[in-house]
Structures are given as C-alpha cells and as structure tokens.
Ligand SMILES: Nc1nc2c(ncn2[C@@H]2O[C@H](COP(=O)(O)OP(=O)(O)O)[C@@H](O)[C@H]2O)c(=O)[nH]1
C-alpha cells in the first residue's frame with residue numbers, strides 16, 4: 001500500500017438507498033470530474049455544493065447531481081476532493097464510476113481515502129482505526145469509546161508516553177557521550193520514577209482491554225445448569241426468538257448456541273450450553289467439555305436450576321447450585337455468578353435472595369416472568385465492573401493491546417536493569433524497543449504490512 005499521487009474514485013455509499021455519493025480524491029480530481037459534467041466546475045468555490053449534470057461520452061445527460069468541491073488541503077484526504085451525489089440508482093453510480101475511470105481516475109482500494117488522510121497527517125493510526133470502529137459500533141458504549149479515540153484521546157496519551165521516553169533516552173545518550181568523564185546527567189531516581197509511572201499507566205490500559213474487548217464483541221454471558229433446567233428456554237426468552245431447541249428430553253442442547261442482544265447501551269453475548277451431567281453419550285460429553293471451556297471465557301455466568309420435581313422446594317437445588325459454583329470459582333475468578341431459580345410458574349416465588357456474592361433470582365423462562373428483572377441485574381453488574389467511559393481510556397483494539405503488552409515487557413526489563421545498576425547502554429536497548437512498539441500504535445512507525453492489515457478492513461469508498 002504505497003502512497004501514490006494518482007486520483008482515486010469510489011462509490012462511498014451502500015447501494016440501495018435514495019442517494020449515492022461518489023467520492024474522488026487526488027491532484028486531478030476537479031479536472032477529471034469536469035470532463036464529465038455539463039457545467040464547468042473548475043471555477044466552483046471550495047466547500048460549496050452546486051447542481052450539475054453528468055454527461056456520458058456522447059454528451060448525453062445521465063443524471064442530475066449535486067457536486068461538492070473541496071480544494072486541497074482543506075479536505076478529508078488533504079487532496080482535492082469532489083463528491084458527486086446522485087439519485088440512488090446502482091446503474092447510475094456504476095456508470096459515473098466508469099466514466100471517471102475513462103477520464104483518468106483509478107478505482108480506490110479499501111480504506112484508501114482514510115489511508116491518504118493518514119499519510120497526509122490528518123490524524124494518526126489510532127484515529128483512523130477509530131473511524132472503522134465508529135462505523136461498526138453497535139451500541140452506545142462502543143460508540144462513545146470510538147468517538148473518544150477518534151478525537152485523539154488515545155493518541156495524545158501515547159504521544160505523551162513516547163515523549164517521556166524519548167526525553168529519557170536523550171538523557172541517557174548524553175550520559176554515554178560523556179562516559180569517560182563519569183558524568184551522570186540523568187538522575188537515576190528520576191529515571192526510575194518516570195519508568196514506574198509509565199509502567200503503571202500501561203498496566204491500567206492493558207487491564208481495561210478486558211472490558212473494552214467485552215464491550216466490542218458483547219459481554220460474554222454463559223448459561224449453565226443441569227439438563228432440563230430450562231437454559232434453552234431462557235436463551236429464547238432473552239433473545240425473544242426461538243433460537244435454541246427446547247424439549248423435555250434431557251441432553252437436547254449439545255453444542256454452544258450463542259447470539260447477541262443489546263440492552264440499553266451494552267451488548268451481551270449469551271451462550272446456551274449443554275447441561276452439566278456425566279453421560280455415556282460421546283457427543284453430549286463433548287458438549288459438556290465445551291460448556292466448561294465457555295465458563296472460562298465468561299464475564300457473567302448464569303446458573304439455571306429449577307425446583308426439584310418432587311416438591312415445591314427450591315432450597316435443595318439452589319443450595320446445590322451454590323456449592324457447585326464454589327467449586328468452579330476456584331479456577332475461574334473475576335466472573336460474576338447468578339443463580340436463576342427457574343420454573344417459578346409451577347411453584348410461585350418472586351423474591352430475590354443472595355448467597356454472599358451470588359444473587360438468586362426467581363423466574364419463569366417459559367412464561368417470561370422475571371426476565372426484565374434479570375436484564376436489569378445484568379446491566380447493573382456490567383455497569384459496576386466497567387471503568388468510567390467519560391474519563392478513562394479503554395483499549396478495545398487487539399493490535400493496541402499486543403503492542404502495549406510488548407512495550408510493557410521492555411519497560412519492566414529496563415526497570416529491573418536500573419535496579420541492578422546495569423550500564424546505561426544496555427538499559428537504553430530496552431527503552432528503544434519500547435519506543436518502537438509505542439510508535440507503531442500511533443503509526444509514527446509503520447510498515448506496509450501494518451497499514452495493509454488495518455486499511456483492508458475498511459470498506460471501499462472510506
Ligand atoms: N413450567 C415451566 N417449564 C419450563 C420452564 N422453562 C423450561 N421449561 C420446560 O423444561 C423443559 C426443558 O427446557 P429446556 O429449555 O430445553 O432445558 P435445558 O435442557 O436446560 O436447555 C422443557 O419442556 C421446557 O418447556 C419454565 O419456566 N416453566
């Protein structure tokens with residue numbers, strides 16, 4: 001993905017709407033479009049929109065359009081940009097694109113407009129990535145995080161961190177230059193202080209990824225319990241559709257069935273699992289194994305139990321559920337458990353209890369009683385563990401996470417070396433590595449591979 005100075009064109013809207021927008025960017029943008037318009041646009045003022053007509057090669061009118069002109073450098077890409085708004089016919093849009101190509105434009109690659117904007121310094125890489133996140137945001141919280149990142153929230157922090165470390169290496173190099181004279185320009189305690197601060201800041205960011213990732217993909221909620229407790233019925237009640245097969249035959253659900261649901265600003269990813277029991281059936285055994293794996297992924301685990309069929313008493317089952325949970329909790333920390341006492345239509349109960357930190361909620365999945373109370377509970381749990389979006393930075397991007405993770409390893413190494421009073425020369429190697437990875441986050445350091453990886457995830461015309 002080299003930056004070239006040719007003029008690119010693409011249909012920027014999704015087909016099927018009332019209007020289409022064709023975007024053209026590059027040195028020749030205005031001249032190329034001018035070749036196919038009835039009225040001259042070379043004199044059209046920047047940032048104005050005018051009615052015009054598109055003509056085909058035999059000077060026949062194709063469509064009445066609106067043409068907006070942006071003169072470099074005040075445009076999205078910082079190049080000359082023209083936008084043609086047409087009537088929403090896919091035929092017209094394609095036809096105009098063809099005419100533009102015949103006049104000298106090239107069809108843009110995925111994300112090429114944004115790539116050009118990045119190359120020309122309109123924003124850094126995290127902001128370009130935020131544009132993609134903003135487009136794909138499915139809920140209010142993801143939208144807020146993407147918006148913050150697009151405004152430069154993350155970039156500013158990354159730049160500040162980099163500045164600190166650059167300053168730091170500069171002082172160390174100075175020290176090296178004067179090594180013979182045994183001058184110590186940089187105060188070691190000050191170095192250690194800066195390093196420690198940086199490390200703990202990055203620690204916080206790395207930690208936030210757990211939530212950021214959960215928010216992006218949907219907070220993972222796993223529904224477990226004995227066969228026939230009503231797990232699949234619950235999934236269907238939550239999603240308000242018949243997603244999972246419900247039957248009175250124990251062991252019906254074998255694979256994990258999952259779907260997302262957005263409740264207010266949070267998206268949840270519900271997973272219905274095979275009931276937990278020892279079984280001779282090989283397929284069911286595999287199902288149970290997958291259930292246990294899913295528990296490891298979960299942020300919230302709903303343990304469904306129902307009153308035992310012998311009587312109206314829930315106590316026994318709930319207590320058993322709680323005991324099981326304690327066993328699981330040993331190797332699965334940090335997840336919130338909920339006991340759902342199902343089939344409350346048969347044995348009416350509606351109070352909420354709790355075992356220390358595990359709330360117990362009575363519902364009827366079949367009759368859809370208590371489902372909204374469950375949704376409220378889920379929302380409250382997530383809101384509690386989430387950092388404050390307004391003020392805190394939240395990592396949502398795997399690439400950023402991986403790079404910060406690598407940065408952190410080198411910074412911790414450097415700190416360790418400082419403590420061992422190792423020579424400045426050796427320590428500076430780690431700091432340089434850390435700087436390298438930090439620089440990749442914002443794109444101050446980038447390679448073709450990194451850029452291709454990011455921008456090919458965009459759509460054409462963006
Ligand atoms: N009365 C009553 N029956 C239910 C309720 N929830 C599920 N069932 C029934 O219990 C049986 C097992 O349900 P299912 O969702 O397949 O259980 P799973 O094995 O845990 O997925 C089915 O016959 C459901 O109709 C409920 O709230 N009340």
Ligand SMILES: [Mg+2]
Pocket residue numbers: 231232233244245246252253273275
């Ligand atoms: Mg089931």
